[in-house]
Amino acid sequence: MEILLVGLSHKTTPVKIRERLAFPQNRVGDALMQLRQMNGDPQADLVEVVILSTCNRVEIYAVSRNAERAARRVISFLSDFHQIHLEEFQDTLYTRMNQSAVDHLFRVASGIDSMVIGEGQIQGQVKQALDLAHQYGASGPILSALFANALHVGKRARTETEINQHSLSISGAAVNLVRSQFPDLSEVNIVIVGLGEMSLIAIKSLLHAGAKEVTVVNRSRERIQNIVQQFAVRALPFDRLEQSVTEADVVICSTGAPHAILTFDAMQQVMKQRTDRPLLIVDIAVPRDVEPEVGTLPH
Structure with missing residues (x-):
């Protein structure tokens, strides 16, 4: 064999x-x-x-x-x-x-x-x-x-060995990226899309870093309720995704969807409603949750 x-x-x-x-x-x-x-x-x-x-x-x-x-x-x-x-x-x-x-x-x-x-x-x-x-x-x-x-x-x-002394998960690296742009997370509106393992790690890391306004968007209402009971976060159903993104300063995406959930067309409409406020989107999903063309939009 x-x-x-x-x-x-x-x-x-x-x-x-x-x-x-x-x-x-x-x-x-x-x-x-x-x-x-x-x-x-x-x-x-x-x-x-x-x-x-x-x-x-x-x-x-x-x-x-x-x-x-x-x-x-x-x-x-x-x-x-x-x-x-x-x-x-x-x-x-x-x-x-x-x-x-x-x-x-x-x-x-x-x-x-x-x-x-x-x-x-x-x-x-x-x-x-x-x-x-x-x-x-x-x-x-x-x-x-x-x-x-x-x-x-x-x-x-x-x-x-010391391999894990300074190690991060992908989620941890994503949170570090957010902190590099927003050193004080206490007033940053952060949206987490998806509730897999990487999302949970991101939620824990964000709350530990001082984030106060964290919203979780997910398709499963049962999963949402469980998260609300565990963490000090706001929860929204998936049909309010675009609304939550419109209001956010930061969006971290990590779903198991087989296709993009934030499309170029949808994000064009979102950005028109944001009155020139910048938006940081971190996509750690594979397959990707965000169409690559979204990166060409202003702000």
Whole structure:
């Protein structure tokens, strides 16, 4: 048996491609099932599979009897599943086999390969990837042991080295960007769009930094109510997104939407109502929540 990794990351692939190849949470199970169905296929024969899909990387780890053949089949799967031509992303992919794949996962779990070196969020993402593979019957003894060892190595890296002494999450970096523009957050109107893990980290960091006017916008009313009970924030339903953005000084977007939620046309209308007030938008979602053209609007 051989261990295979096929992937792409912020180091190799621009966000405009990464966002199209990312696996939304609600599609990971379907992808795992399709990959597992290749078990017995002489062109792939994937015995075990785990998908690690985060804001900055998409990686498929597999166990196969022939890693070279399996790699070609996994690459074709990426193209077919996401409906994106192979020519658009093939040159940005990396392939690792056996010890090279193991070493790569250890670097990822340790935060060494992250966009923000040492960020701790990746450990939870690695564990979640394995848990999902278990849930759908896609993992097995080899990948389970590999991922467990990677998590152990990542934990040791954080406790026995100084890698996490000054580390940030992507959310923490976003909050630092906001603070660089608004040193005093106490009177800054901040809107958080989405309530995933990164949004929660941003909320905690903002409140700790002194923010007093934080509004959370989300589709799930139940999630909104839970957040209001935990934190001193205002909550609005998703149909009031444009209103909240119109009133904001800062918007941090981190949803799991498969498409942009702040479009160029919508933001044109928003900016007309802001009477020349500048607006800082920080988009930490992949796929992106904000159409890139929004950056060309004045203020």
